[in-house]
Amino acid sequence: MPTPPSSATLALRRLTLHDLPDCLELAQNRGWYPDRRLWTLLLTAGTGYGIDDPRGGLRAVCVSHRYGPEERPGLTVLSMLLVHRDHAGQGLGRRLLGEVIAHEPVEALALYASEERVPLYEDLGFHAAPAGDVETLEGRFARVETVPGVRVRRATAGDLRALLDVDREIFGLDRTPLLTRLPAFADGMSLAEDDEGQVLGFAALRTEPHTALLGPLVAREPALARALVADLAREVRTPLRIVLEHHQEELRAWLTRNGLRPVLRSRLMLRGTPALPGDRLRRYAPLSTATG
Structure with a gap:
């Protein structure tokens, strides 16, 4: 039997939706849940890179998301760095990520790292962001009453422009390619508004067989964030999971009082920029650490 070619000789290529089955297989190979809906979003809203295994499937993958004007993005978020166990x-992984970074036209890069991968990313020029960690909370959310003084309703397709505007204000960069796909990706979206109908924040929820995942969560003040969580979680019958920005201590305390507990922590790492854009105090939860 011929010897399989060395990984060093195999070329990097762009992935498409046709590669979705191989991405799911690779995720499962590494012990990750093969999240078809998330991978579909990543490969359509972002850019997937992969190295093929000549015997079939993928040896390694990575995904990037660029935010800001198409002609001059302001930030790239990297994620889903996976290498087959064999x-x-x-x-x-180091070679793949290095080549992906070289392909990016953006200097400002961000990713979320588990503790064991921090040295790899530091070797590639990343540094830990001050107070930039995120914490995953999970649990059965208590049935809380509607937060008083806040108007919350379910979002419709007609609200998309207003959602994009408030997200751009708070996140600091345009995320249209990602957020325009959110209605199809999520099972429910809610928005908070003032008496004149101005959108003040929004959140999305998607359900999986054993967990409901809440994010993104963007709001102009903590009471709005609580109201959005309460509205979306009202019908949830499974454990609720949210990836919370670590500095959001007030919301974290409220979530833990209502049944959620920390299960995982990830470190935000940056390259080419000292901090993320936007208003971190009004950014509560990303859609996922895979998208930022």
């Missing part, structure tokens, strides 16, 4: 420990 090829782990050979430097393939």
